[in-house]
Amino acid sequence: MVTAPPDVFRSLQMVISQLDVRRAQVLVEAVIAEVNSSRAAELGVQWATFDRTQGSNAPVGLTNFTNGTAGSSIAEIGGAIATNRPPSLGPGMTFGLGRFISDGFSFAALIRALESDGSSNVLSTPTLVMMDNTDAEITVGQNVPFITGSFTAPTGTAGATVNPFQTIQRQNVGITLKVKPQINEGNAIQLTIEQKVDSLSTSAVRGASDLITNTRSIKTSVMVDDGKVVVLGGLITDDLKENVQRVPFLGDLPLIGSLFRYKRNTKDKTNLMVFLHPVIMRDGVLAERMTSGKYDFIRARQLEARLKDRGLLRNEELPLMPPMQDMMKLPPPFEPGTNNPPGDKPPANASPSDGRAN
Numbered sequence: 001m002v003t004a005p006p007d008v009f010r011s012l013q014m015v016i017s018q019l020d021v022r023r024a025q026v027l028v029e030a031v032i033a034e035v036n037s038s039r040a041a042e043l044g045v046q047w048a049t050f051d052r053t054q055g056s057n058a059p060v061g062l063t064n065f066t067n068g069t070a071g072s073s074i075a076e077i078g079g080a081i082a083t084n085r086p087p088s089l090g091p092g093m094t095f096g097l098g099r100f101i102s103d104g105f106s107f108a109a110l111i112r113a114l115e116s117d118g119s120s121n122v123l124s125t126p127t128l129v130m131m132d133n134t135d136a137e138i139t140v141g142q143n144v145p146f147i148t149g150s151f152t153a154p155t156g157t158a159g160a161t162v163n164p165f166q167t168i169q170r171q172n173v174g175i176t177l178k179v180k181p182q183i184n185e186g187n188a189i190q191l192t193i194e195q196k197v198d199s200l201s202t203s204a205v206r207g208a209s210d211l212i213t214n215t216r217s218i219k220t221s222v223m224v225d226d227g228k229v230v231v232l233g234g235l236i237t238d239d240l241k242e243n244v245q246r247v248p249f250l251g252d253l254p255l256i257g258s259l260f261r262y263k264r265n266t267k268d269k270t271n272l273m274v275f276l277h278p279v280i281m282r283d284g285v286l287a288e289r290m291t292s293g294k295y296d297f298i299r300a301r302q303l304e305a306r307l308k309d310r311g312l313l314r315n316e317e318l319p320l321m322p323p324m325q326d327m328m329k330l331p332p333p334f335e336p337g338t339n340n341p342p343g344d345k346p347p348a349n350a351s352p353s354d355g356r357a358n
Contacts, residue, residue: 024132024282026181026189027290031275032124032197036268039117044245044262046110065245065262124175124197127294129281132183141174141198147210173198173213181278187226189278194219195232197272216272224278232274239268295324 002012047063130136149167178194194217201212216235224230246252247260281287299321306318 022283024183024280025287026130026132026183027279027281028128028130028136028177028179028181028191029277029279030124030126030128030177030195031277032122032126032175032195032272033275034122034197034270034272035120036122036270037117037119038266038268039115040264040266041115042262042264043113044111044264045259046112046262047107047260048109049107063247063260126175126177128177128179129287130179130181132181135178135180137176137178139172139174139176141172141176143170144173144200144211144213145170173200183280184223187280188223189226189280190221190223191276191278192221193232193276195274218274222276224276226278226280229275229277232276234274235270235272237268237270239266241266292324295321295327299323 002009004012044065045063046065124140126138126140128136128138145168147166148169150165152164174197176194176196176198180192182190182192184190196215196217198216199214201214218232220232222230222232243264245262246257250260251257253260279286279290281290302318302320306320
């Protein structure tokens with residue numbers, strides 16, 4: 001209760017009327033589009049000679065190149081054959097030839113060729129709804145464990161009770177979007193954004209002892225009008241690597257020099273673009289329309305899944321959200337004197353007095 005002179009009372013009433021208003025909300029739709037393409041090619045020849053005059057297989061000389069795929073060197077293949085183990089060949093075409101003499105010098109040659117081409121197309125559309133001038137965050141991904149340390153029994157501790165262990169730190173790997181909107185005068189919105197995209201690398205890196213992650217992040221503040229689309233930035237990489245190993249002098253000779261070289265080329269290209277689409281929802285009508293659109297979209301995808309053959313599963317067993325109209329219906333009021341929860345119809349044989357069956 002407020003007691004004040006009329007002019008002061010009217011001023012307070014005007015202030016209270018301005019404070020007691022519905023706060024606007026902001027819907028932010030993010031579009032993260034990433035296109036990767038990678039190509040690799042390798043070609044090389046390796047040689048090895050053996051002295052078998054004394055009944056042994058001691059190598060006299062060889063050209064062993066290590067810039068190729070694992071399992072592609074002639075030393076690895078020859079070592080596996082010498083110990084009666086099947087060689088572990090890498091991908092690609094491997095062709096060998098040689099001349100083996102029981103009591104003289106023998107030679108072998110390994111020719112290897114490989115070409116690979118890979119691409120990925122990733123599209124993510126996280127959506128956030130938040131109050132004006134309020135922080136919001138969404139994370140979609142996996143919680144991956146990374147080894148940070150280990151302990152093993154030191155040498156000379158035979159008989160001692162030592163428990164080896166590893167220390168692991170878990171880290172989120174996926175898409176993280178942090179947004180704080182501020183609605184200015186009119187229809188302009190100031191957005192403070194932190195966008196981060198992490199992914200596990202599928203390529204192996206020589207010398208790496210654990211998983212490898214790719215990280216791309218953007219931290220910025222932008223001004224955008226209501227309903228417009230703004231681009232945060234694009235990360236574009238075009239990485240070309242050429243690795244050549246050769247025998248000095250012999251590898252530089254024309255034509256026959258290719259018999260003493262091993263060449264590997266890799267080309268990686270990444271295009272990443274991030275777009276934001278903010279919408280101001282000042283009333284419940286627009287919020288209901290946006291929610292209904294997202295709801296109907298998911299329900300339509302579930303209906304499409306029911307049309308496909310699921311083998312042993314019946315269509316009735318597949319999840320399906322109820323129509324939006326049913327979600328908005330209120331249950332009937334609870335009737336006193338019955339044991340039925342709100343929304344349930346009483347049994348046909350229930351007594352009107354206590355709700356129990358006769």
